[in-house]
Amino acid sequence: MDRAPYTKLETFNLRQKRIAASCRLFFPEDPIKIVRAQGQYAYDEKERAYLDCINNVAHVGYCHPDVVKAGSDQMALLNINTRFLHDHITHYANRLSETLPPELSTFYFVNSGSEANDLAVRLAQQYTRHQDIVVLENAYHGHLTSLIDISPYKFKSLRPQKEWVHVAPIPDTYRGKYREQHPDPGAAYANEVKAVIDEAEKKNRKVAAFFVESLPSVAGQIIPPAGYFQKVLEHVHDAGAVFVADEIQTGFGRVGKCFWAFQLQGDDFVPDIVTMGKPIGNGHPLSCVATTKEIANVFDATGVEHFNTFGGNPVSCAIGLAVLDVIEKEDLRGNALRVGTYLMSLLNELKAKHPAIGDVRGAGLFIGVELVNDRQERTPAPEVAKNLVERMKEEFILISTDGPDRNVIKFKPPMCFTMENAKFVVNKIDKILSGQSGCNQTSSLQPE
Numbered sequence: 001m002d003r004a005p006y007t008k009l010e011t012f013n014l015r016q017k018r019i020a021a022s023c024r025l026f027f028p029e030d031p032i033k034i035v036r037a038q039g040q041y042a043y044d045e046k047e048r049a050y051l052d053c054i055n056n057v058a059h060v061g062y063c064h065p066d067v068v069k070a071g072s073d074q075m076a077l078l079n080i081n082t083r084f085l086h087d088h089i090t091h092y093a094n095r096l097s098e099t100l101p102p103e104l105s106t107f108y109f110v111n112s113g114s115e116a117n118d119l120a121v122r123l124a125q126q127y128t129r130h131q132d133i134v135v136l137e138n139a140y141h142g143h144l145t146s147l148i149d150i151s152p153y154k155f156k157s158l159r160p161q162k163e164w165v166h167v168a169p170i171p172d173t174y175r176g177k178y179r180e181q182h183p184d185p186g187a188a189y190a191n192e193v194k195a196v197i198d199e200a201e202k203k204n205r206k207v208a209a210f211f212v213e214s215l216p217s218v219a220g221q222i223i224p225p226a227g228y229f230q231k232v233l234e235h236v237h238d239a240g241a242v243f244v245a246d247e248i249q250t251g252f253g254r255v256g257k258c259f260w261a262f263q264l265q266g267d268d269f270v271p272d273i274v275t276m277g278k279p280i281g282n283g284h285p286l287s288c289v290a291t292t293k294e295i296a297n298v299f300d301a302t303g304v305e306h307f308n309t310f311g312g313n314p315v316s317c318a319i320g321l322a323v324l325d326v327i328e329k330e331d332l333r334g335n336a337l338r339v340g341t342y343l344m345s346l347l348n349e350l351k352a353k354h355p356a357i358g359d360v361r362g363a364g365l366f367i368g369v370e371l372v373n374d375r376q377e378r379t380p381a382p383e384v385a386k387n388l389v390e391r392m393k394e395e396f397i398l399i400s401t402d403g404p405d406r407n408v409i410k411f412k413p414p415m416c417f418t419m420e421n422a423k424f425v426v427n428k429i430d431k432i433l434s435g436q437s438g439c440n441q442t443s444s445l446q447p448e
């Protein structure tokens with residue numbers, strides 16, 4: 001690249017002209033131009049460092065040297081499709097299998113979370129010979145046509161719900177139908193899934209899959225109650241359907257205690273299909289579907305080849321392997337547990353101080369802070385959340401919101417996030433919620 005970089009204003013203007021408006025910018029009135037990143041920090045064109053609390057794609061840290069080296073070394077040697085024998089894809093599938101229950105022993109590699117989920121839909125439909133899909137309220141599973149149809153977060157403002165899609169209540173014990181005082185919210189929410197399946201069957205429909213994020217993130221950083229997945233699995237299997245765990249946001253040790261978020265529910269729970277994406281390649285487009293031999297064999301029995309031009313190529317697999325190595329070598333799962341626990345404890349201290357914080361929930365470095373206008377009524381406070389996100393940006397900290405009311409502050413930082421980062425961020429939130437923090441930034445889209 002011999003061209004001098006554009007000024008921020010030029011970049012913005014050209015983007016407005018050439019990039020579709022539906023591709024939204026973060027902070028559209030005052031977007032940030034990021035030119036490089038390292039670890040948990042992203043740097044703008046003026047070398048100002050933003051502490052990133054939300055990018056779960058840069059899982060082992062932006063531009064981790066081991067991942068960069070693995071990718072560039074392999075790129076210099078060979079990149080080719082998967083119709084030839086190659087050690088990386090087999091070795092990588094083997095390494096992934098070591099993180100999963102033994103039943104999930106067969107792998108497909110694709111290029112994005114959406115591709116993984118679309119393939120999961122096909123596997124489920126082919127295996128069960130049923131069509132219908134049950135999802136949770138406000139779920140998001142990807143941007144392909146098939147996935148917009150099963151993502152209430154998107155389809156509710158786009159088009160009517162398809163007759164083959166059924167929506168069950170979100171198992172949210174803070175704001176949902178069954179709350180923390182319920183004796184067994186896991187069973188109660190699982191019965192809601194059964195009721196949805198029963199209702200579909202009454203209309204002569206047959207359910208192929210229950211599709212769920214292991215910890216619903218877009219729906220508001222929800223931690224499903226204990227026993228929920230086991231009981232749902234029973235109902236799902238009784239209906240001849242399969243259980244798909246979408247680990248695209250939550251996998252690869254983020255939750256600290258275990259490698260996969262579905263394992264938080266206990267060792268006795270094994271989904272039929274697991275989909276992976278985002279953190280898997282630390283920013284490189286790579287994703288994966290893991291399933292049982294039985295399901296994969298039924299898919300194969302159609303006689304139709306599954307081919308994906310880029311999926312599972314040697315460069316992607318070298319990068320995937322390097323990500324697994326770094327997670328292990330740097331004990332990032334342990335770090336997620338330690339730093340996440342510390343961050344939650346600091347946030348709970350803030351909750352005791354600031355009535356706007358209604359709930360703090362999470363596992364490892366997957367944390368949600370629900371902001372409310374009235375603690376008793378639990379009325380969502382999206383304007384408080386929006387203001388907090390904007391003020392944090394002025395402090396060079398990137399946070400964001402999730403949930404249908406956009407009142408849940410989410411934390412999903414790169415896994416190298418430190419105790420000092422946690423303290424720093426909570427200190428800033430405290431100051432902002434106390435009304436003490438001034439505006440540091442003058443910036444914006446000014447001519448330079």
Ligand SMILES: Cc1ncc(COP(=O)(O)O)c(C=O)c1O
Nearest residue numbers: 112113114140141142248249277
């Ligand atoms: C839970 C979940 N599933 C699937 C996807 C789709 O992944 P991608 O954007 O890589 O296609 C996303 C993306 O945000 C997601 O959050």
